[in-house]
Amino acid sequence: MPIASSTDPRLTAPRAAPRKRIRLSWSDPVFRSIVWQVLIIGVIAAIVWYLAANTHRNLAARRIATGFEFLSRNASIPISESPIAYDPSVSTYGDALIIGILNTLKVAVIGVVLATILGTVIGIARLSHNWLVAKLAAVYVEVLRDVPVLLQLLFWYTLLQTLPGPKQSLHIGSAVFLSNRGIKIPLLVWQPAHSWALLAFAAGLVGTWVYARRARRRQEATGARPVVWPAALALLVALPVAVWAALGAPFHLELPVLRGFNFQGGGLISPEYGALLIGLVIYTASYIAEIVRSGIQAVAIGQWEAGEALGLSRAQVMRRIVLPQALRVIIPPMTSQYLNLTKNSSLAVAIGYQDVVSIANTTLNQTGQAIEGIAYIMAVYLTISLAISLFMNWYNAHIALVER
């Protein structure tokens, strides 16, 4: 090789590192790591194989056939609360389990939204200059964080159950009734005009987004920021209202009416759902409050002062300077709280709300398909957890500090 013979190191090609040869000796780290890994994997594989063999034998002894064909069998589980049509006499286990997922999502999504709102309010209240407000928020956080969520759920559930019966129900006007049958609320009778108005609102949302984008471009190009809010107001409020009015402005509320021993009409928040939602929101909010507080405190006071020195209003400083920085601190722990709330919603089984765990548990008790039932629960939660993680990681990357 002619290049290698040159003495100038700049001309020589970079030399390859000497090839590592694996020596069959304990003093060789590569050899050692291979031995360790083979050993550990071997032990774990042996344990798994042993358990699997036992399970196989036990299942054979109990004459339980594994597999998922039970999903298409008729389920005679009575389900009191279902977002989709369900009839115990014809519906299958598969249908029941799907209802379980929908019920879990119903609690998790609404719970996350409400807990975020309540937690943010309390977190900010804890930083209030008013001593009474700050102390009250602190007591809320300290007390609710240190009592098990299951105990809180049981407490709310018994509280809702000890409300008076429908005839003596507590009520707000003649619209909202609180009784031991749950919370009855008026329901809007849905008409095509409402769907169109909703569609108009969605179009308005897109329109506002496009308009705000153009305004930002213009600001970057010319320095002058066009006023956005009148257009946004027109698109988001006036447009749907106009569509609704143009279609005859139908508005009819179906009020719950007491007939005999129970209410007719209107919407119902069952005691189980109500207790689960109240318990989870109140408990999770105490954690979210601490996250929000530490996020706001993490932004140095100098950021506020610098913003004010630039002549920005307090709201502008909050929105443009403090909040974006606080969110970077807030989002990762917030993600794990959302995950916790979703996982804690599985405690529904203790108060009889039919979520995915409750229905899967009934299914596995009726069919004896323990492994499939547990695997189903785990798969559902892993999927939900993964989805929330992916979304929050995407959002976190979106708001992250762009560095060199």
Add this chain to the structure above:
Amino acid sequence: MSDIAAPASDPSGAIRPPAIMLGPWGWARANLFNSWISTAVTLAIGYLLLRGITGFFDWAIVHAVWSVPLNAAGTPDATACQTAKGTGACWAVIADKYRFILFGRYPYDQQWRPAICVLLFIGLFIVSAMRRFWRRELALIWLGTLAAIGVLMWGGILGLSFVQQDSWGGLPITLILSTFGLALAFPLAVLVALGRRSTNLPAVKMICVVYVELIRGVPLISLLFMASVMFPLFMPEGLNFDKLLRAQIAFILFAAAYLAEVVRGGLQALPKGQAEAADALGLSYWHKTGRIILPQALRLVIPPLVNTFIGFFKDTSLVLIIGIFDLLTAGKVAMSEPAWQGFSTEIHIVLAIIYFAFCFAMSKYSRGR
């Protein structure tokens, strides 16, 4: 420049010194009645708070029923409580049931044994929290105390009568589940955290990652169900673990995954130079880890570790769902007794106070060190 400085040195006193903000009135001015909004909020909240506190005081103290007489059958007569319902608390239910709530179905005349166990547990926590006991001997103290607790609970030796595990219950079960769980989960967590950080054992690293993410992705209740319905299938025929032991294993696996993440945080926070210095000294992996890395890394993560302990202590209440007789289950069974139906609020409050006392002590410790 001179005209800017002028007002400050102006002897005419155009700017008055600020009003003195001292004393209780000054404090209230600054912290309660700072502005008209603040004043309105203070007054509104103060009014509601006063109403709430006096209402609670009336219910819990003034109109409360503290004890009830026994009726002819020797059972408590709850009519006094029934008449006071709605206006006053019925603490008589606690007076009647507190031994059941605390110790479950443990033989009544032997309940001094679980009571001593609870005290031993509390003593163990206090000793472990003190820095001067952070030595190798602490492990021996733990072993000794846990052995003593086992002897006291089971009995069968030293003249103590044997008590089956099925009749244990109440607070000792909560403490056993959480303490044994932590004691066994912690070493596992350290191993998993080290495995997840290892660079030259990719297969081990992958196993640790899958384990941690799998456990953290599913709710604890699914693991407890697994322990109660799937575990018997895993075992060879004839061998059957006790329900409590199965739940305990599920807890250990659950806690280890969460603790491993906390420990990993500590390992990551430690500067790389520490490991490099240990390598340069020629220490073996276990010497390096045991004497240099872990003592520093664990110290860094004491507050989050204690927070995980708190969460774990609260989570032991979930065994209610698989029917293990812990503190919460004992309370729930006490509530459902026919004589005391409808006084669940009082029992809920007492249970909350017990859980709160343990958790609040731990959280104060983790913040106040």
